[in-house]
Amino acid sequence: MGADLSAVLRDFLRESGGCAIIDGGLATELEANGADLNDPLWSAKCLIASPELIRKVHLDYLEAGADILITASYQATIQGFQSKGFSIEQSEALLRKSVTVACEAREIFYKKYTSSSCNSSSTAVPFKKRPILIAASIGSYGAYLADGSEYSGEYGDAITLKSLKDFHGRRVQILAESGADLLAFETIPNKLECQAYAELLEENDIRIPAWFAFNSKDGINVVSGDSIPECISIAEQCTKVVAVGINCTPPRFIHGLLLSIQKVTTKPILIYPNSGETYDPDAKEWVETSGESDEDFVSHVMKWCEDGACLIGGCCRTTPNTIRAISRALGRHGV
Numbered sequence: 001m002g003a004d005l006s007a008v009l010r011d012f013l014r015e016s017g018g019c020a021i022i023d024g025g026l027a028t029e030l031e032a033n034g035a036d037l038n039d040p041l042w043s044a045k046c047l048i049a050s051p052e053l054i055r056k057v058h059l060d061y062l063e064a065g066a067d068i069l070i071t072a073s074y075q076a077t078i079q080g081f082q083s084k085g086f087s088i089e090q091s092e093a094l095l096r097k098s099v100t101v102a103c104e105a106r107e108i109f110y111k112k113y114t115s116s117s118c119n120s121s122s123t124a125v126p127f128k129k130r131p132i133l134i135a136a137s138i139g140s141y142g143a144y145l146a147d148g149s150e151y152s153g154e155y156g157d158a159i160t161l162k163s164l165k166d167f168h169g170r171r172v173q174i175l176a177e178s179g180a181d182l183l184a185f186e187t188i189p190n191k192l193e194c195q196a197y198a199e200l201l202e203e204n205d206i207r208i209p210a211w212f213a214f215n216s217k218d219g220i221n222v223v224s225g226d227s228i229p230e231c232i233s234i235a236e237q238c239t240k241v242v243a244v245g246i247n248c249t250p251p252r253f254i255h256g257l258l259l260s261i262q263k264v265t266t267k268p269i270l271i272y273p274n275s276g277e278t279y280d281p282d283a284k285e286w287v288e289t290s291g292e293s294d295e296d297f298v299s300h301v302m303k304w305c306e307d308g309a310c311l312i313g314g315c316c317r318t319t320p321n322t323i324r325a326i327s328r329a330l331g332r333h334g335v
């Protein structure tokens with residue numbers, strides 16, 4: 001029998017006081033720090049040209065209180081790197097680099113606070129490292145297409161369960177063996193891709209736990225129109241999936257989605273909504289009309305906890321300030 005992968009997350013949640021904080025948007029925060037991500041690789045472009053910027057944003061999120069960092073591999077695929085002229089070996093190395101950069105940020109953060117606590121006073125209480133997990137991001141096939149189809153879930157008839165498994169298989173294997181603590185399957189737009197991930201996890205020797213995060217644009221179904229309870233039930237049956245929930249979805253939908261998810265899962269529930277703005281894939285920009293301020297966003301946090309969420313963070317257009325505000329709302333203090 002394999003190791004109990006769910007224990008990794010349950011122990012971590014216990015050490016985090018019952019509710020852990022996920023980081024905020026990575027790609028949009030890289031852009032806020034000056035990166036030009038108008039590219040099919042999106043945030044993964046920085047793995048090639050500016051990994052130090054990714055490390056900085058990871059560190060900003062740790063300073064803000066995040067307990068979990070999600071790597072810059074959301075739109076990093078072997079196929080995507082190859083179409084830029086990289087070899088298979090180089091492409092696989094870039095995938096691994098997304099995890100290395102996040103691990104470096106965690107090390108820098110730990111060192112900083114270990115040394116400051118040692119220097120402060122001879123009677124200082126030994127510094128207790130807060131546990132920090134690195135979650136290797138796996139964006140959907142629609143994210144690789146870079147045409148916004150992770151927000152429609154419409155892949156066309158040519159895309160089958162088998163083609164999705166073929167597309168994701170090697171990347172999943174590489175990231176599972178990269179030193180990451182978890183695999184974060186993000187922005188899953190339809191049931192077919194959920195099934196493909198679950199089968200890949202079951203059929204391969206994947207030794208780290210995974211979470212499945214779906215996105216919704218109506219507060220009822222996943223973006224393709226497939227039923228949330230059906231998608232969650234697929235994840236529920238997969239022993240390697242240790243948490244399920246929602247990402248990159250407006251905060252106003254989260255309460256209703258949590259109520260429907262709760263009914264069909266026994267696993268910890270995670271949510272990391274976006275800022276409430278909408279992405280226009282044709283214009284390639286976020287439409288700012290219905291965005292929520294950090295205060296509005298955070299005013300939901302305690303309610304989401306009562307609704308059963310125990311991993312909470314932010315997705316696109318949320319920032320270290322959002323995470324700092326979530327941390328305060330949860331009564332966290334200091335590092």
Ligand code: MET
Pocket residue numbers: 024025026027028043070074137186187248315316
């Ligand atoms: C479109 S959702 C993007 C998720 C990814 N983890 C990011 O924050 O960049």
Ligand SMILES: [Zn+2]
Pocket residue numbers: 025247248274315316
């Ligand atoms: Zn997002």
